[in-house]
Amino acid sequence: DAKTTQPPSMDCAEGRAANLPCNHSTISGNEYVYWYRQIHSQGPQYIIHGLKNNETNEMASLIITEDRKSSTLILPHATLRDTAVYYCIVRPGFYNQGGKLIFGQGTELSVKP
Amino acid sequence: KAGVTQTPRYLIKTRGQQVTLSCSPISGHRSVSWYQQTPGQGLQFLFEYFSETQRNKGNFPGRFSGRQFSNSRSEMNVSTLELGDSALYLCASSLETGGRNEQFFGPGTRLTVL
Numbered sequence: 001d002a003k004t005t006q007p008p009s010m011d012c013a014e015g016r017a018a019n020l021p022c023n024h025s026t027i028s029g030n031e032y033v034y035w036y037r038q039i040h041s042q043g044p045q046y047i048i049h050g051l052k053n054n055e056t057n058e059m060a061s062l063i064i065t066e067d068r069k070s071s072t073l074i075l076p077h078a079t080l081r082d083t084a085v086y087y088c089i090v091r092p093g094f095y096n097q098g099g100k101l102i103f104g105q106g107t108e109l110s111v112k113p
Numbered sequence: 114k115a116g117v118t119q120t121p122r123y124l125i126k127t128r129g130q131q132v133t134l135s136c137s138p139i140s141g142h143r144s145v146s147w148y149q150q151t152p153g154q155g156l157q158f159l160f161e162y163f164s165e166t167q168r169n170k171g172n173f174p175g176r177f178s179g180r181q182f183s184n185s186r187s188e189m190n191v192s193t194l195e196l197g198d199s200a201l202y203l204c205a206s207s208l209e210t211g212g213r214n215e216q217f218f219g220p221g222t223r224l225t226v227l
Contacts, residue, residue, distance in 0.1 A: 043218030
């Protein structure tokens, strides 16, 4: 399974865009990039995932570089409720490789007023 | 649509006892995965069940086991509890197995072993 590298912590001002980077330089062709977040002591919350194209949903945008070795999660207008630990995960896409998620240490995002 | 539910939410046991945790997936989801979260080790994968079969297993001792029923509900069991088993146990469900399918997590069961 490809490993990911994220900064341990980041700050963001409320109302500004939060850009969370992730390095996954050993990603292989069939691996998806997933983002989850976890607010203290709650279950992780799914945010977004993608394979090679940029993706957007109601929560966030995911920008994947052309070589797929890194990605950025963008929260366009961060609020205090976005304060959480954000995890970037790569997962094999094949059916027979199962569905496990390998969590790293994540990035602790603090949104400040 | 109701989310993933886990019961009980909190549990206190003593060393040597065993415990069973329950997970009800989102309606229509056939894959259930279990994770353990501790302050020292973070979030770690325990096992995944799909169509009543264990598809994948993490690096945990045999004291940790699970099963899935025909209605996709799942249980995990920990026997001979140790102090280090104190953790938040999380269950996640997805429509199918494999990386194309996002997993949705429940609120977790907080287990304390005394």
